[in-house]
Amino acid sequence: MSFLRRSPEGDSMQRRWLQLHLSTLLALVFIAAGLLWLNCSATMECVVGYELVNDRYEPVTRAVPVIGWPVSCNAVQILYLEDNGVNLPVESPSLQFWPLFTDGLVALGVLLPAAAILESITRRFSDRSLIRLKAAGNAEAA
Numbered sequence: 001m002s003f004l005r006r007s008p009e010g011d012s013m014q015r016r017w018l019q020l021h022l023s024t025l026l027a028l029v030f031i032a033a034g035l036l037w038l039n040c041s042a043t044m045e046c047v048v049g050y051e052l053v054n055d056r057y058e059p060v061t062r063a064v065p066v067i068g069w070p071v072s073c074n075a076v077q078i079l080y081l082e083d084n085g086v087n088l089p090v091e092s093p094s095l096q097f098w099p100l101f102t103d104g105l106v107a108l109g110v111l112l113p114a115a116a117i118l119e120s121i122t123r124r125f126s127d128r129s130l131i132r133l134k135a136a137g138n139a140e141a142a
Contacts, residue, residue: 021126024118031114035107038069046076046091050083057088064093070106071099 043063050057067073077092 021122042066073099
């Protein structure tokens with residue numbers, strides 16, 4: 001099975017509609033890496049427990065990554081721990097579905113047009129180089 005098809009009008013090869021150049025795919029990998037960096041670059045402090053210090057409860061905090069760009073997908077639920085009759089609030093981070101879905105749509109909205117633009121530019125330049133090669137081949141044959 002061939003990835004390239006012969007066009008009916010001549011010797012030139014036509015690409016299938018979903019076949020992309022390697023340079024386009026490499027650029028998309030870097031764009032996707034940038035989107036991942038935006039999604040995971042922030043942190044927030046959450047109270048994850050308490051420790052007893054000098055007969056007082058001191059909160060123990062931990063940095064939790066904030067996931068999501070442009071919409072944060074994190075939700076913080078407050079849970080209460082009971083210790084010796086004292087209710088202590090503890091923050092429990094969790095993910096929400098709809099902001100995560102919105103972030104996925106934003107990522108597709110960035111990557112698909114970027115793929116179309118980069119591929120059209122790459123194909124335009126590769127078509128020009130094919131024309132130059134054919135012209136050079138015709139000049140040598142003459």
